[in-house]
Each structure stands twice: as C-alpha cells, then as structure tokens.
Amino acid sequence: xxxxxxxxxxxxxxVGSQAMRLATSADNVSGIxxxxxxxxxxxxxxxxxxxxxNESGLAVIPCGGATKLDWGNPPKRADLVxxxxxxxxxxxxxxxxxxxxxxxxxTLQSLQQMLAQHGQRLALDALWPARATIxxxxxxxxxxxxxxxxxxxxxxxxxITLALPDGTLARxxxxxxxxxxxxxxxxxxxxxxxxxxxxxxxxxxxxPLPRTxxxxxxxxxxLSDASHLLAALLDSxxxxxxxxxxxxxxxxxxxxxxxxxxxxxxxxANQIGHLQSLASSATVLxxxxxxWNARESLHSxxxxxxxxxxxxxxxxxPSDALAAIATLTDLAKSRASCxxxxxxxxxxxxxxxxxxxxxxxxxxxxxxxxxxSGGSLVALGNxxxxxxxDAWGSTxxxxxxxxxxxxxLDPQNILNPGRFVGGI
Amino acid sequence: MQGNAAVDARILxxxxxxxxxxxxxxxxxxxxxxxxxxxxNFRVLPLxxxxxxxxxxxxxxxRLCHVHCIPFVARGSGTGLSGGALPVENGxxxxxxxxxxxxxxxxxxxxxxxxxxxxNLDVTGRVQPHGFFYAPDPSSQSVCSIxxxxxxxxxxxxxxxxxxxxxxVLGLEVxxxxxxxxxxxxxxxxxxxxDLAGVFVGSEGTLGIATKIILRIVKRPECTRTLLAAFPxxxxxxxxxxxxxxAGMLPAAIEMMDxxxxxxxxxxxxxxxPDCGALLLVELDGPIAEVEALMSHVDELCRKNGAWEIxxxxxxxxxxxxxxxxxxxxxxxxxxxxxxxxxxxxIPRTAxxxxxxxxxxxxxxxxxxxxxxxxxxxxxxxxxxxxxxHIPGQEKAxxxxxxxxxxxxxxxxxxxxxxxGVGEEKKxxxxxxxxxxDLATMQRVRAAFDPLQLCNPTKVFPTPxxxxxxxxxxxxxxxxxxxxxxxx
Numbered sequence: 001x002x003x004x005x006x007x008x009x010x011x012x013x014x015v016g017s018q019a020m021r022l023a024t025s026a027d028n029v030s031g032i033x034x035x036x037x038x039x040x041x042x043x044x045x046x047x048x049x050x051x052x053x054n055e056s057g058l059a060v061i062p063c064g065g066a067t068k069l070d071w072g073n074p075p076k077r078a079d080l081v082x083x084x085x086x087x088x089x090x091x092x093x094x095x096x097x098x099x100x101x102x103x104x105x106x107t108l109q110s111l112q113q114m115l116a117q118h119g120q121r122l123a124l125d126a127l128w129p130a131r132a133t134i135x136x137x138x139x140x141x142x143x144x145x146x147x148x149x150x151x152x153x154x155x156x157x158x159x160i161t162l163a164l165p166d167g168t169l170a171r172x173x174x175x176x177x178x179x180x181x182x183x184x185x186x187x188x189x190x191x192x193x194x195x196x197x198x199x200x201x202x203x204x205x206x207x208p209l210p211r212t213x214x215x216x217x218x219x220x221x222x223l224s225d226a227s228h229l230l231a232a233l234l235d236s237x238x239x240x241x242x243x244x245x246x247x248x249x250x251x252x253x254x255x256x257x258x259x260x261x262x263x264x265x266x267x268x269a270n271q272i273g274h275l276q277s278l279a280s281s282a283t284v285l286x287x288x289x290x291x292w293n294a295r296e297s298l299h300s301x302x303x304x305x306x307x308x309x310x311x312x313x314x315x316x317x318p319s320d321a322l323a324a325i326a327t328l329t330d331l332a333k334s335r336a337s338c339x340x341x342x343x344x345x346x347x348x349x350x351x352x353x354x355x356x357x358x359x360x361x362x363x364x365x366x367x368x369x370x371x372x373s374g375g376s377l378v379a380l381g382n383x384x385x386x387x388x389x390d391a392w393g394s395t396x397x398x399x400x401x402x403x404x405x406x407x408x409l410d411p412q413n414i415l416n417p418g419r420f421v422g423g424i
Numbered sequence: 425m426q427g428n429a430a431v432d433a434r435i436l437x438x439x440x441x442x443x444x445x446x447x448x449x450x451x452x453x454x455x456x457x458x459x460x461x462x463x464x465n466f467r468v469l470p471l472x473x474x475x476x477x478x479x480x481x482x483x484x485x486x487r488l489c490h491v492h493c494i495p496f497v498a499r500g501s502g503t504g505l506s507g508g509a510l511p512v513e514n515g516x517x518x519x520x521x522x523x524x525x526x527x528x529x530x531x532x533x534x535x536x537x538x539x540x541x542x543x544n545l546d547v548t549g550r551v552q553p554h555g556f557f558y559a560p561d562p563s564s565q566s567v568c569s570i571x572x573x574x575x576x577x578x579x580x581x582x583x584x585x586x587x588x589x590x591x592x593v594l595g596l597e598v599x600x601x602x603x604x605x606x607x608x609x610x611x612x613x614x615x616x617x618x619d620l621a622g623v624f625v626g627s628e629g630t631l632g633i634a635t636k637i638i639l640r641i642v643k644r645p646e647c648t649r650t651l652l653a654a655f656p657x658x659x660x661x662x663x664x665x666x667x668x669x670x671a672g673m674l675p676a677a678i679e680m681m682d683x684x685x686x687x688x689x690x691x692x693x694x695x696x697x698p699d700c701g702a703l704l705l706v707e708l709d710g711p712i713a714e715v716e717a718l719m720s721h722v723d724e725l726c727r728k729n730g731a732w733e734i735x736x737x738x739x740x741x742x743x744x745x746x747x748x749x750x751x752x753x754x755x756x757x758x759x760x761x762x763x764x765x766x767x768x769x770x771i772p773r774t775a776x777x778x779x780x781x782x783x784x785x786x787x788x789x790x791x792x793x794x795x796x797x798x799x800x801x802x803x804x805x806x807x808x809x810x811x812x813x814h815i816p817g818q819e820k821a822x823x824x825x826x827x828x829x830x831x832x833x834x835x836x837x838x839x840x841x842x843x844x845g846v847g848e849e850k851k852x853x854x855x856x857x858x859x860x861x862d863l864a865t866m867q868r869v870r871a872a873f874d875p876l877q878l879c880n881p882t883k884v885f886p887t888p889x890x891x892x893x894x895x896x897x898x899x900x901x902x903x904x905x906x907x908x909x910x911x912x
Contacts, residue, residue: 096666097772097803119672141614152613154622155591162865170865171858176770178802179839180577180626181846181857182884183866184590187622191614208672231532237555237646239710267714274711315612319532346533346612375612392616398606402618404872409865421617 007056008036011080014048015040019086027081029061030074030382037063039083043103043161043169043200046082050198051167053080053414060165060414062194064105064133068140070381072193073391076418084135087200090114098206099158099175104135104199115206123150123207125242127296135199141191144295145242145260148344150207153190159203160186162196165410169200177205188405195420196409210241210262215287216272218257218279225281226255227322232278233259234318234344238271243344245322246294250329250338255322257282258291294341298351299380306383310359312366314340314348316375321346327369332362346375360384367393392421435492439474439516442484447522449473458517461502461509462564466848470497470511477522479597479605479635485518486633487603495878498633500540500572503564505766506847508575508628512882518633520571526550527636535594535611536639540571544578547639556641559586562843563751574634577626579843581750584801585676585709586642588843590625597636598624601874611638623869628845629880631873645709648676649719650743653731657701658682658796662776664704664729665800669773671725673718678801679705679750682780684760685795685808686749692756695749698733704800705750753797754808761793761810763819765826769833770842773803782832783807790821794829804842805833831856846884854886 011020015038023034040046053060059077063069064084084105092101095118102111108122108129115121125144126137136142138160143152150156159173162185172185189199220226226245233243242260247253259275261268276284302311316324321342328350332338336354352359363384367377371394379391395402399422406413406424418424440448449455450472459467471494476482489496495515502509511517524541531554536547544565547558561580562568568578573589574596586592595609609621624631655661661680668675681689681703689695697703706722708715723734737743749756757764771779780796787794795808807829811822830840830853840846840853854863863885873879 094772094774096670096774098669099772151587151591154619155587164865168861168865171862172866174770174837174839174857176772176803176838176842178579178583178588178770178799178804178842180579180588180843181839181841181850182854182863183869184577184622184626185866185869187590187619188869190619190622192618196618207674211672234532234534235555235643237643237711239645239714263710263714264717266717267711270713271711313614315614317530317533317535317612347614374610376614376616378614378616395615395617396607396610398608398617398620401600401606401620401872405618405620405869408868408872 010052011036011038011049014052015045023081029069029078029081032075032078034061034078034081036079037081037083039085041086043087043163046084046087046198046200047163047167047169049082050163050165053082054165054412057412058414059417061416062135062139062198064136065107065128065131067128067132068136068142071140071391072416072419073385073423074382074418075416082198084133084198084200091201093118095120099177099203100206101175101201101203102134103201105133108132108134108137116209119209120206121209122156122204124153124156125292127299134202138190138199138202139192139194145244145292145343148243149241154187156204157186157190157202158205160189160199161201162189163198163200165412165414170197173203175203193416193420195406195416195424197415212265212268213260213262214268214272215258215260215289215291216275216284217287217291218259218282218284219255220282221252221254223253223255223322223326226257229257229279229282230322230344231319236274236278238274239263242292244294245342246291247325247340247342250325250332253329256291258287260292295349298339298341298349302351302381306381308355309351309353310363310384311380312350312352312363313378313380314350314370314375316346316370316373318344318346320373320375321348324370324375328366331365336362356384360389364389395421435488436472438488439472439485442481442488443474443476447475447477449475458499458502458511458519461499461504461507463505463507463510463847463849466507466510468511468513470515470517473517473519475519475522479599482518482599482633482635483603483605486599486601489516489878490602490876493876493878495881497880498571498575498629500569500575501543501567503568504572504576504845504847505768506841506845506849508845508847508880508883510848512880520569520633523635531556533611534641534643536641538570538637538639540569540574540634540637542570544568544570544573547641551641555644557644558639559592559642560589563754570637570639571634574625574637575627575629576843576845579799579804581677581679581799583799584678585674590622592640593621593625593637594640595638596621596624596634598632598634600632601876601879609638628847628884630870630884632879645711647712647715648707648709648743649715650737650746651706651719651722652697652735652737652746653704653706653726654698654700654733655702655704655729655731658780659777660730661702661704662780662800664726664731665773665776667725667729668706668722671721673721675706675722675801676709677705677707678799680798680800681750681753682796684793685753685797688756688760688795689749689753691759693748693752695745697749700733704731705746750797754806757795757808757810762812762814764811765809765822767805767807767809767826767829768841768844769805769807769830769838771803771805771833771836771838773800775836775838776800776803779805779832779836783829786825786828790825792818792822792825794825799842802842803838827853848883851884851886854884
C-alpha cells in the first residue's frame with residue numbers, strides 16, 4: 001500500500017482538500033479504524049474516489065448518516081469511509097406523476113418534508129429519519145410497518161444509479177413506475193449493504209398523504225387471543241395501512257395489537273367498527289401516536305447498552321410469528337429478558353438483554369429454529385457476533401451465485417469487505 | 425458465444441432418455457408450432473422441443489445443453505408479444521407447459537406455490553372460493569403461464585394499485601444455465617443476501633429457468649366499483665386522470681381507449697360503449713364506505729373535465745362487460761384493419777396529452793391509423809398501428825411508426841416497454857434507453873448467472889447484427905390458422 005501522505009495528497013487532488021479528513025476513533029467501524037473520510041460533492045467525484053480506492057487496494061466503507069454502520073459483520077478491512085453527505089439534493093419531484101429523483105445522501109426526513117408540500121410521501125417508515133439517508137435506508141433494506149400496505153423498498157424504488165469500483169456510474173430502472181426494460185438492478189442494490197456498488201441516486205414512486213388517519217390498540221395478555229386477532233385481521237377485507245404487535249414483556253406476556261387506518265372519515269369509522277367486532281376478547285382503545293415509534297425505541301434501547309443486549313430481525317411466515325415468540329420465550333427462560341415489535345408480514349424486531357454468553361446461546365438456538373422452517377434471524381449490531389454466530393445466518397444454496405455477482409461488480413472486493421452474507 | 429453443436433442423433437437420443445418419446449418433438453412439421461410466440465413476424469425453427477414434467481428433467485436437459493454448448497429458450501404458453509420465446513438458431517426450446525401443477529395453497533400466509541406452466545387465471549380460480557385472488561392480470565391471463573409472467577414481469581390493468589408480477593413473487597426454485605438448482609427468496613420475507621428473486625423476475629428467460637414459484641395472493645377487497653366515463657377527447661380524459669391523482673386517490677385501475685379502439689371493441693364484443701372521443705374506465709376497490717366516498721369524487725372530477733356520460737357498473741356481470749371491451753381491444757383490431765402492430769411504451773402520465781398529439785401528427789403524416797389503449801394510471805401506452813400488408817410499403821411504414829412512438833416515449837422520460845418485455849423485438853432500442861456502461865453492467869450480472877451465454881442468449885441486449893434485419897409481415901400463427909388459438 002502506498003505511503004499515507006501520498007494517498008492523502010491523491011485523494012485531496014480528486015475531491016478537494018476540504019472534502020476529506022483523516023479519520024478519528026469516532027469513525028471506527030465495528031472495531032476497525034479507517035484512515036480517511038471523504039465526502040465528494042458529486043457522483044462523478046464519488047466515482048473517481050471509488051476508482052482510486054479500487055486501484056490503490058483501499059477497502060471502502062460507504063457511509064450516509066452513519067446510523068447503521070454496525071449492521072452486518074465487522075468489515076475485514078476499512079481504509080476509506082466514502083460519505084454521501086454532500087450528495088443530498090432532491091433533483092426532481094414530478095408530483096403530478098408521483099415520482100421523485102433524489103441523491104443518496106439526502107435524509108429521509110428532508111425528502112418527506114419536501115414531498116409533503118404537494119401532499120405526497122415516500123410510503124416508508126424507516127429508522128431515524130432525521131439522520132438516515134436514502135442510500136443507507138436502501139442499502140440496509142430498512143422498512144417498517146407501512147410495508148404491509150405500500151410494499152417494501154424494492155416496491156417503492158423504480159430507478160437507481162450505482163457507482164462501481166471501476167468508475168462506472170450505472171443506471172437501471174427509470175423514472176416511470178411501469179418499466180420492464182433491462183434487469184431489475186434496483187432490486188439487486190436494495191439490501192446489498194453497499195457491497196456491489198455505492199448508490200448515488202434513486203428514483204421512487206410516491207403515494208398521496210392520507211386524508212385522515214386513525215389508529216387503535218387491542219390489548220390482551222393471552223397469546224391465543226393475539227394470534228386469533230392477527231389471523232382474523234389478515235383474513236379480513238379491512239384496508240389497514242399498518243398492523244404491529246408489541247410484546248414489551250414475554251414473561252408474563254402482554255400483547256398490544258396496533259392497527260392504523262388511513263383514508264376517508266366515513267371509511268375509517270366503518271372499519272374501526274368492523275375491527276372491534278373481530279377483537280371481541282381484547283380491550284380496544286384509541287392508539288397513542290407513540291406506538292409507531294416502538295421499533296425505533298427497541299433499537300435505541302439496544303444502543304444505550306450493547307454490551308448486554310442484542311437486537312435481532314426475525315423473519316417468519318405471518319401465521320407463525322406469535323408461535324415464534326412462544327418458542328423464544330422458552331429458549332430465553334432464565335437466560336435473557338425479551339421484548340419485541342412484530343409486523344403482520346412476519347417480520348419482527350426483538351431485543352434480548354442478559355449476559356453475553358446467554359444472549360449468544362439464545363440467539364443461536366432461535367436462529368436454528370427459524371431457519372428450519374424457512375425463516376431467518378439477522379443480528380442488527382455486532383454485540384454478540386463471532387465465528388459461531390455471524391450477523392446473517394444461512395443463505396441457502398444461492399451463496400455461490402451471490403459470490404459470482406459480487407466478483408463481477410467488485411472483483412477486488414473493496415466495498416464493505418466481509419460485512420455481508422457468507423463473508424462477502 | 426452461441427452454441428455451435430449440431431443436435432445430432434446421439435444428443436437427441438440423450439434428450440429422449442430424459443423426457444421420454446412423448447416429451448421430445450423433433451419432426452419439422454411439429455416444430456413449426458414453436459417457431460414463434462405471440463410476435464409472429466419473427467420465426468426460427470428450433471432443432472428440437474423438450475417438454476419436461478419435473479425439475480429433475482429440466483436440470484438434466486439444461487446440463488446436457490451446457491455440456492454440448494447448445495443454446496436453449498424456455499417457453500410457457502407462447503403468448504409473449506416481444507419474441508421472448510422465439511427459438512435461437514441451432515438451439516432447442518424447453519417448454520414448461522407440462523409442469524402445470526399448483527403444488528401448495530397456504531391461505532393463512534396468503535401464498536401459493538406453483539409450477540411454471542400453471543395458467544395465470546387458474547391461480548385466482550383456485551383461491552377465489554376463499555376470498556383471495558392473484559393480482560397481476562395481463563389481458564392474456566386466461567392462457568398465459570406464470571413462468572412466462574415471471575420472465576416478463578407481467579403487469580396488467582391493475583398494476584397501479586397492486587403492482588406487478590415481481591411484487592407478488594416471494595421465492596423461486598431456479599435451474600441455472602449449468603443445470604444446478606438454486607432457491608431464490610423464499611416463503612418468508614427478506615431472505616438474507618442479495619434479492620436475486622427480484623433480479624430474476626423480468627429477466628426474460630436469460631438467467632435460468634424457474635421450476636417452482638412461490639406467489640403472493642391478495643384478499644379480494646370488500647367491494648369493487650367500476651365507472652365508465654365518456655369524454656370529447658383524450659386531452660380531456662387525461663386531464664381527468666391527472667385530477668384524480670392530484671386529489672390523492674389511487675384507483676385500482678384507470679384505463680383509457682380512444683375512438684378508434686372503441687369502434688373496434690364494439691365491433692368485436694359489443695360492450696355497448698358510448699361513441700365518444702375517449703373513454704375512461706376507473707375502478708376503485710376497498711371497504712364499501714371508503715369506495716363510495718371516493719367514487720362520488722371521481723364522478724365530480726370526470727364531469728368537471730367534460731365527461732358527458734358516466735355509468736357505474738352495478739353488478740359483477742356489468743363490470744365484466746365493461747372490462748370485456750378493454751381486454752379484447754387488441755384482438756378487436758382485426759375488425760377494423762387487416763393487420764396491426766402493437767407497442768408497449770411507457771411515459772410519465774403528465775406527458776399523455778403531448779404524446780397523443782404527436783402520435784396523431786405522425787398518423788396524419790404517414791396516413792396510417794393508430795388506435796390507442798392505455799393503462800392511463802401508470803402511463804403505459806399500447807398504440808396499435810393499423811395497416812394492410814398487401815399495400816406495398818405499409819408494413820415497413822407501420823414498423824417505423826411504432827418505433828418512432830417508442831422514441832417519443834423515451835424523449836418524454838419513459839420506457840420502451842412497460843410489460844411486454846424487450847425480447848427480440850426491441851433490443852435495438854435498448855441503447856437508446858440505456859448508455860453503454862448501463863448495459864455493460866447488466867451484462868456483467870448476466871455473466872454471473874450464465875457465463876457460457878446459452879440461456880436465451882440473443883434476447884434483451886443488442887447483438888452486432890443490424891436491428892430490423894429480419895423484417896416480418898404479420899402472418900397468422902399456425903395455431904390461429906387451424907382455429908385452435910385466438911390472438912390477444
């Protein structure tokens with residue numbers, strides 16, 4: 001590797017000295033200390049910096065709001081943090097077509113505020129919207145409860161520009177919602193943790209802001225009642241926008257089923273009436289608007305004390321979600337305390353607290369159970385990761401294919417090396 | 425790299441050993457059925473057609489092709505409109521028509537697992553008694569296959585609200601071009617790793633062959649209301665669409681037909697449409713109270729924009745009749761013109777009036793009529809360029825006009841294809857939509873799946889051959905001539 005001062009000079013020549021600085025301990029990525037932090041002001045500059053890193057053998061950590069740098073496995077190497085902070089413009093909002101083109105470094109909140117001026121939104125509730133950037137949200141596939149009605153990021157994203165290590169700025173998708181020309185590389189980039197390219201720009205389909213909203217919470221301390229209600233909701237013709245089940249404590253359990261309705265006043269009133277008849281054995285009250293922060297709250301609790309917690313993303317079939325909670329209750333008995341926020345889609349966020357070795361034991365056993373029935377358990381945060389329990393779990397038989405794609409797009413493996421599945 | 429092995433008797437014997445005598449077609453007269461798909465002006469005779477009945481047979485066939493470098497093309501029902509299932513020179517066709525079982529219905533999780541040869545509408549048929557339906561509804565849904573839908577990421581009229589095939593595919597079992605088997609996605613969401621299921625859907629059969637597909641089904645809404653509105657012209661109808669969207673409504677479908685398309689539909693199926701400059705079909709679904717509140721607003725907005733007649737379908741049979749005319753639009757063209765070419769461009773919705781004017785201008789310049797049918801809600805146009813192949817020069821002029829329309833779509837910031845796919849037909853337009861580095865990146869992903877380039881190798885991406893080298897006039901498909909099939 002060339003001497004540091006020479007690298008520094010070359011990077012400064014590419015992006016300008018004001019756009020780069022030496023990294024400090026605050027820039028540490030899961031225990032790995034990078035050398036530099038660079039914040040290019042355009043996608044061409046970013047591509048140039050990336051090419052330079054590729055040619056110099058520097059490992060690159062793409063960074064937006066730095067809210068999720070501890071997701072995935074620790075990187076094998078980290079030399080250059082490549083920040084999208086200055087690529088933060090909203091390039092085009094065609095409100096009449098319900099589409100927006102936005103640079104990757106724009107925060108979700110900034111985007112939503114601008115869209116709201118025309119009564120529209122990106123129908124997504126991601127974590128930490130004031131700090132999280134579009135690129136980071138896409139790269140981590142972070143979506144919340146609105147997914148059940150509006151789809152995941154893969155359904156909201158219609159076009160993308162990716163900066164590849166060889167300097168290519170590759171566009172795919174387009175600016176129209178309905179488009180089947182070429183491969184759907186926006187989906188490839190979503191959730192890829194920046195390991196295939198750095199997202200510089202994204203095009204989204206939008207939705208109107210709701211005319212009226214109303215939410216209720218149905219509470220019970222019986223798992224069977226919560227299960228039946230969830231199943232009844234999924235089987236109904238109710239047009240909810242979100243359904244979540246909060247399980248703040250497992251032992252003894254309490255279940256709070258929150259349901260969000262959006263639409264016309266008459267429509268909502270009617271539906272709440274119908275819901276009340278489905279929830280006959282639960283207590284139904286108007287929901288406090290804070291309930292929709294429950295997922296973020298679990299993440300924040302984890303971050304205040306990661307040494308004795310682990311934050312997990314569960315995926316299971318919707319009909320198995322509460323049964324999975326029962327399984328976890330058994331596994332965690334006398335080892336760890338648990339709280340969870342589940343979505344009706346079968347996804348869930350789980351916070352475990354306890355001694356590290358106990359957390360490790362419970363998480364590993366729970367992952368095995370979930371995987372045996374086609375589900376998954378991903379650790380979001382590195383508090384208990386080791387050779388025996390990586391962030392992701394099994395990827396099944398598609399791992400060689402994933403490696404082949406990685407090799408095609410990042411042959412030198414400079415982008416977030418080691419952070420992704422199978423050590424990619 | 426194209427396959428260069430002749431399919432000699434020995435290899436045919438090996439194929440026969442995999443699929444049995446009944447699963448191999450090799451006589452020239454029988455091969456003609458497979459020489460094209462729904463785009464009949466491109467025809468290539470395959471060396472053989474294989475009809476496997478299970479995944480292991482598909483794997484064995486593909487392995488054999490891999491060993492002998494024989495290119496192959498997967499085929500579903502053969503209804504595609506871009507030549508995606510057009511055989512490749514010196515290649516074989518692998519028909520999935522016999523893999524047509526619905527394998528599992530999981531209602532509590534709203535999932536159905538099917539083989540690729542299952543017909544689109546049959547998925548809805550199976551789950552309808554339980555109040556579910558399979559949302560992607562291309563107009564050919566009574567004959568097209570799920571495997572084909574996966575290849576093209578098929579849409580339909582209800583994409584605006586319900587999304588496309590890719591929205592409803594959770595997982596796939598795929599035979600890769602080397603014969604190995606992989607599972608992409610799964611029954612549960614967010615399988616760790618890259619979203620390869622998302623890349624595979626819409627890859628037009630160039631990345632492998634899907635042998636099992638896990639589909640999402642959707643609960644049928646409490647009510648559906650369909651409104652038909654007659655406007656003086658497409659400009660007024662477009663303005664109504666814009667107002668509906670601006671009012672924050674998201675209908676399940678918004679379809680538009682211009683006067684020529686209405687005339688054809690009336691002649692064909694007697695849907696009893698009003699004789700008007702443009703027709704809007706707006707469908708709202710959801711909870712009754714919600715739909716009724718919104719429907720009165722839609723009515724207002726249509727009248728505000730000059731709608732002089734509005735009808736709301738009062739029953740399922742009335743609704744079916746309203747849709748019958750729209751869904752029969754392509755087939756109906758035969759009533760008003762000996763020949764036609766249909767295109768599939770997409771534009772931002774706001775560009776609709778401008779595009780209509782430009783198409784009308786081109787139509788006047790060339791003397792060729794263009795009927796227009798669109799998914800107005802998402803800007804997907806289906807201009808039907810009408811011509812008579814017996815008039816010298818008209819066919820070439822019609823082809824040129826249809827591609828000019830695609831150029832207009834690109835200039836307006838749209839796409840060359842919203843649902844039919846690029847296939848053979850539009851690959852020469854890909855460099856007009858994407859730059860060379862964009863296409864090269866897609867090819868790199870393709871290389872990861874198919875390093876030997878055996879899997880539908882000549883489709884989607886431009887080849888060095890001049891585009892349009894093989895102009896074709898419309899000739900009825902052999903199945904049409906025998907009266908066994910109808911054009912959609």
